[in-house]
Amino acid sequence: VFSPGGTVYSGTKFAVRAISEGLRHEVGGTIRTTTIEPGAIESELKFGSSHKESSEFVTDFYKQAIPADSVARAIAYAIEQPADVDINEIVLRPTSQEF
Template sequence: MTEIEGKVVAITGASSGIGEATALRLASHGAKLVLGARREDRLAALAARLTTANPKAEVAYLAMDVRDRSAVADLVALAGARFGRLDVLVSNAGVMPISPMDDLRVDDWDAMVDVNVKGVLHGIAAALPVFRAQGAGHFVNIASTAGFRVTPTMAVYAGTKFAVRAISEGLRQEAGANLRVTIVSPGMTRTSVTDPTTIPGAPPELVETINAIAMPPDAVARAITYALEQPPDIDVGEVVIRPTAQS
């Protein structure tokens, strides 16, 4: 038995990247999973992969968008309906359409605020009353090393990740003795979000760096697992994880 075995864990942005890697790793530790993402076909494929690897694995999933507050509430409700409780919410969904401010890509700015910030707030709004009623619960909010350092083309993205860190720390201070809040701040990670081909106007030096040093998503999944493995009275406030080559 581990601290993770039997825990009910909901993950947003679960269909790829860090979310997918976290689902795979937590399933191997005996967690019961509730997976949320926009792409239902990817969720179904991941659920099938998990149950094929372990026929006893318990997995539920819901196609949803964290920009929709009711959809996040539905994901939390699915955990209760399927498993009777929710122990952990991993707010992982995020977007990173970076660009110079002069490009005035206002729609991209809105998307980053809506997904990266409001998506986390929607998760808190949905899960906090559940955790309070249970007398226990754990928020894991995915920020970024961009939440510590602003660089050109990444001002708005960094702003959203600064916000995630601030919101999470405020929540931790208000949480009390029975709730836990963990910020996980990854550096360059090889995911669809950081795929240079999907970042309009990405500076050549950024593309080169991502291709050269980005770490696998499972590195972040291991950090999340570490936070979840701690005894109930231990709160891992923040984990910063980056490639050793990242400045």
């Protein structure tokens, strides 16, 4: 679970993983799928909530955010692998992030 109060959000992330794996199995060996699971990444997300308590939590959480190009490098790594290598999952987050 992402955090207290983040149960539904976490559920959507597990659904993405299941859909990606299901697609890979259904199509067979002709495609590669990679699920990118970033932690606190510098983005506009922290400005998206109108709920005061949620907004305060997210703003505080994103103080430890890493640059978006960190995600771009991870994506490039997955793409640059040989055709017979599938990087199924990449989890990246700031070293200081607890969850």
